[in-house]
Amino acid sequence: xxxxxxDYNGLESELNNLCCMKCKEGTAVLIxxxxxxxxxxxxxxxxxxxxxxxxxxxxxxxPQEKVLLAVSGGTASCSMLSQVxxxxxxxxxxxxxxxxxxxxxxxxxxCGRSAEERQRSNALLKSIFTETGFTxxxxxxxxxxxxxxxxxxxxxSDPDPSNPSYKQAVDQYIKEKQTLTEENVASAVxxxxxxxxxxxxxxxxxxxxxxxxxKTLTAKEDMLQTLRQHLILHIARENGYSKVMMGDSCSxxxxxxxxxxxxxxxxxxxSDTGFSDPRYGDVVIVRPMRDYSSKEIAFYSRMFNVPSVxxxxxxxxTHDKASIQRLTESFVTNLQFDFPSTVSTxxxxxxxxxxxxxxxxxxxxxASKCLLCLCTLDTKVDKASAFHATxxxxxxxxxxxxxxxxxxxxxxxxxxxxxxxxxxxxGCCSSNRLPSHQDLKxxxxxxxxxxxxxxxxxxxxxxxxITEAEKRxxxxxxxxxNLNISFIKKKKCCHLLTLSKxx
Amino acid sequence: xxxQCSNCVQRRAVLKRPKTGHSLCKDCFFWxxxxxxxxxxxxxxxxxxxxxxxxxASGGKDSTVLAHVMKVLNERYDYDxxxxxxxxxxxxxxxxxxxxxxxxxxxxxxELPLKIVSYEELYGWTMDAIVxxxxxxxxxxxxxxxxxxxxxxxxxxxxxxxxxxxHNADDVAETVLMNVLRGDIARLRRCTSISTASDGEGxxxxxxxxxxxxxxxxxxxxxFKKLDYFSTECIYSPNAYRGHARAFLKDLExxxxxxxxxxxxxxxxxxxxxxxxxxxxxxxxxCGYISSQALCKSCVLLEGLNRGLPxxxxxxxxxLHGKILAQEPLTEQEEKKLKAVxx
Numbered sequence: 001x002x003x004x005x006x007d008y009n010g011l012e013s014e015l016n017n018l019c020c021m022k023c024k025e026g027t028a029v030l031i032x033x034x035x036x037x038x039x040x041x042x043x044x045x046x047x048x049x050x051x052x053x054x055x056x057x058x059x060x061x062x063p064q065e066k067v068l069l070a071v072s073g074g075t076a077s078c079s080m081l082s083q084v085x086x087x088x089x090x091x092x093x094x095x096x097x098x099x100x101x102x103x104x105x106x107x108x109x110x111c112g113r114s115a116e117e118r119q120r121s122n123a124l125l126k127s128i129f130t131e132t133g134f135t136x137x138x139x140x141x142x143x144x145x146x147x148x149x150x151x152x153x154x155x156x157s158d159p160d161p162s163n164p165s166y167k168q169a170v171d172q173y174i175k176e177k178q179t180l181t182e183e184n185v186a187s188a189v190x191x192x193x194x195x196x197x198x199x200x201x202x203x204x205x206x207x208x209x210x211x212x213x214x215k216t217l218t219a220k221e222d223m224l225q226t227l228r229q230h231l232i233l234h235i236a237r238e239n240g241y242s243k244v245m246m247g248d249s250c251s252x253x254x255x256x257x258x259x260x261x262x263x264x265x266x267x268x269x270x271s272d273t274g275f276s277d278p279r280y281g282d283v284v285i286v287r288p289m290r291d292y293s294s295k296e297i298a299f300y301s302r303m304f305n306v307p308s309v310x311x312x313x314x315x316x317x318t319h320d321k322a323s324i325q326r327l328t329e330s331f332v333t334n335l336q337f338d339f340p341s342t343v344s345t346x347x348x349x350x351x352x353x354x355x356x357x358x359x360x361x362x363x364x365x366x367a368s369k370c371l372l373c374l375c376t377l378d379t380k381v382d383k384a385s386a387f388h389a390t391x392x393x394x395x396x397x398x399x400x401x402x403x404x405x406x407x408x409x410x411x412x413x414x415x416x417x418x419x420x421x422x423x424x425x426x427g428c429c430s431s432n433r434l435p436s437h438q439d440l441k442x443x444x445x446x447x448x449x450x451x452x453x454x455x456x457x458x459x460x461x462x463x464x465x466i467t468e469a470e471k472r473x474x475x476x477x478x479x480x481x482n483l484n485i486s487f488i489k490k491k492k493c494c495h496l497l498t499l500s501k502x503x
Numbered sequence: 504x505x506x507q508c509s510n511c512v513q514r515r516a517v518l519k520r521p522k523t524g525h526s527l528c529k530d531c532f533f534w535x536x537x538x539x540x541x542x543x544x545x546x547x548x549x550x551x552x553x554x555x556x557x558x559x560a561s562g563g564k565d566s567t568v569l570a571h572v573m574k575v576l577n578e579r580y581d582y583d584x585x586x587x588x589x590x591x592x593x594x595x596x597x598x599x600x601x602x603x604x605x606x607x608x609x610x611x612x613x614e615l616p617l618k619i620v621s622y623e624e625l626y627g628w629t630m631d632a633i634v635x636x637x638x639x640x641x642x643x644x645x646x647x648x649x650x651x652x653x654x655x656x657x658x659x660x661x662x663x664x665x666x667x668x669x670h671n672a673d674d675v676a677e678t679v680l681m682n683v684l685r686g687d688i689a690r691l692r693r694c695t696s697i698s699t700a701s702d703g704e705g706x707x708x709x710x711x712x713x714x715x716x717x718x719x720x721x722x723x724x725x726x727f728k729k730l731d732y733f734s735t736e737c738i739y740s741p742n743a744y745r746g747h748a749r750a751f752l753k754d755l756e757x758x759x760x761x762x763x764x765x766x767x768x769x770x771x772x773x774x775x776x777x778x779x780x781x782x783x784x785x786x787x788x789x790c791g792y793i794s795s796q797a798l799c800k801s802c803v804l805l806e807g808l809n810r811g812l813p814x815x816x817x818x819x820x821x822x823l824h825g826k827i828l829a830q831e832p833l834t835e836q837e838e839k840k841l842k843a844v845x846x
Contacts, residue, residue, distance in 0.1 A: 218759060261683065262755050262762050266769025324758055331751045335684070345686040352688050354776040378772045384547035384697060386768040389715035390761070392542045396535040397525040398509055446768055450761065 030299050034340055047300050051083045054288045058275055059166040063097035068241040070232055071104050075301045077247030078308035080289050085132055102129050102136040105228050109142055109207045111314050124309045137235055142199035142207050144227050149468040151230045155282030210460040217323035219454035221314050226372050236283045244285050251294040254346035259328040264447040267378035270355040279374050370445035377445050443472055521719040529727055536724050540712055541576050547697045549710045554664040557589040562602030565669030567732040568721050574613050591653045592621035594629025602733040620657040637813045643743045648800045658707045670711040673718040676763045679770035680748040689782050695770040706793050
């Protein structure tokens with residue numbers, strides 16, 4: 001990559017005379033990667049083939065499965081949408097075999113767009129979605145304030161032994177195909193469009209308060225991402241979708257990988273940037289566009305008129321150093337210019353990573369997952385680790401008086417539990433309704449802690465997060481209390497045993 | 504209104520810690536800095552009592568601070584270590600010869616014995632001569648590979664048990680980023696360890712006591728303690744790939760100061776899939792040092808330099824290693840690929 005002899009110049013002048021490298025007949029109309037020239041039809045074939053190959057190679061989408069397509073309006077997700085359309089319209093047996101739905105999250109409330117702008121973009125997208133004929137959901141981010149706490153609990157994926165393997169499922173489907181006609185499916189599906197873009201003013205205000213209590217753009221973007229994921233997850237669960245397809249391209253994922261490393265999410269890198277993300281249990285996130293560079297997607301949507309809508313986000317038109325994500329994006333883009341293999345190298349690195357899953361056991365507590373991002377907690381304080389060093393630094397830079405006050409809330413909570421009083425809705429424990437920074441921190445992974453650290457007031461978080469946090473905190477305290485009791489009992493038993501004569 | 508130190512609350516704060524943002528007075532800062540390094544050493548179990556430890560000293564701020572702090576902690580906490588300074592002369596005029604003067608002064612100031620090994624005596628080539636042959640783009644590879652071997656050889660001559668280097672948090676974070684950008688999975692897995700593996704003959708373990716110390720704090724410490732160090736960049740470094748990773752890291756730090764430790768945390772917690780091909784540690788068939796190929800990198804590089812094919816070690820030409828071992832002549836085409844580019 002950094003060799004002296006690599007020569008990337010001198011190709012532009014030859015474009016006029018280049019032949020397509022695939023069919024060797026047609027004149028090349030574009031060059032992707034460094035010097036791969038394609039003619040129009042070969043490029044279309046190449047593009048479509050990549051999508052099918054990605055789905056086919058990974059074999060996670062079973063026939064007749066309901067798959068939700070997360071569309072943001074940008075070129076990548078709209079290209080994905082057009083690929084799915086294309087795939088479903090082909091003749092058997094090469095047809096794609098799942099039932100798609102579309103979801104669009106309107107996050108204008110967090111990004112500061114006006115109501116007219118939001119309505120306009122919603123209308124444009126609605127027209128695109130109705131063209132496709134699939135079920136669609138247009139949901140505004142404000143709905144996040146009416147989510148249930150079950151969103152934060154990973155569902156169990158069904159390890160049903162009767163579940164057939166991929167090949168068996170496909171064979172079974174082909175046999176049964178005669179009984180299922182096209183029209184039935186289409187008509188049943190077309191009636192379910194949901195446009196839930198209405199939102200109440202209180203929710204709008206709450207959302208604005210939440211985002212204004214985050215001090216840095218980095219934390220805002222992180223929180224927006226988390227909330228969006230939760231909302232998509234909820235809609236998918238409610239409507240029986242077991243897979244969600246995201247339109248992240250290779251370039252986007254390379255930027256995401258680097259910025260996640262900078263944010264401290266090393267443990268979850270594989271889930272965040274890999275093909276499938278199983279952390280939610282019953283709903284699996286897949287990324288079929290991860291093999292496409294932004295250049296390929298841009299060319300495709302331009303040449304074949306893929307309809308898309310540009311919607312400005314949190315970091316549109318901000319300067320390079322506004323947030324970590326924005327900085328990484330400009331860094332990778334600039335580096336790519338000098339070293340064209342940067343993005344594909346990062347992509348290959350991400351393929352070699354995997355997320356350490358704890359062994360599947362029945363007794364695995366939900367509390368061992370991060371409250372916000374639902375990946376396994378990586379804050380076990382290893383003796384010689386960066387995390388340990390951070391804690392040591394914190395301790396050494398501050399006066400020791402801080403420590404007793406930190407223990408106080410936990411102690412008082414334990415006190416009232418030992419009294420045997422019921423900690424019901426009117427009881428003592430519910431009086432500390434607002435979780436302090438310290439309480440929340442113990443339930444979060446390393447990088448979510450950093451995000452919360454940037455928040456001024458944690459009570460602006462949506463109610464489902466606060467309630468779940470309290471629940472877990474209480475459960476942990478009760479567990480601790482029980483452990484103490486059983487330890488004391490054990491000591492007593494041992495004491496009695498030693499008193500009696502050994503057999 | 505003057506800000507009070509957040510630790511002792513009595514004295515006025517003179518600086519703001521880059522790592523945590525707290526305001527501290529001079530003495531509390533010194534104490535916190537030294538204490539953190541002590542915690543790192545103790546929790547990672549870097550040293551055992553009675554060992555002889557060589558401190559890789561270049562005369563720059565990291566190694567000067569390292570030498571100073573090691574001496575202080577050795578006395579304060581009674582590590583019972585036998586410390587000495589080991590320096591490498593790469594033969595870069597205008598840079599290394601000046602920094603070596605600093606090291607010699609350090610030797611007197613800290614009263615530690617000093618040994619200098621030079622590329623000239625070990626390999627027969629100085630960096631100046633190498634750059635003339637190779638050019639300005641890939642010379643850092645030569646310097647880095649040769650220096651590690653030079654450190655090892657110097658340490659063996661002195662019969663030490665461990666080597667410690669002044670790599671700081673910024674260095675480790677840059678290395679993590681660089682390995683991701685280059686796709687070097689094998690190094691990515693190893694680069695966050697605080698000390699190298701100690702199995703295998705001829706391999707003296709190397710450790711990094713300053714692993715969690717920010718570069719900015721090291722500079723502040725050296726400044727306030729008025730330590731004597733040499734502060735110029737290597738004249739050949741501007742074109743190194745690492746420069747990109749460093750610029751990125753510095754920008755990250757300006758957005759969020761804890762990013763450096765966050766990157767190290769990511770590097771420590773990421774895990775590689777099983778089944779990914781990893782290099783196996785063996786020994787070089789020519790010089791006997793540890794190597795994952797038949798010939799160790801420095802032998803390959805030296806061979807290339809001596810034969811007038813300076814690009815022999817750069818890039819992926821593993822198939823030619825066998826030929827070199829067998830002393831076969833290379834074909835015309837292969838020779839052309841390996842010759843340096845004309846300027």
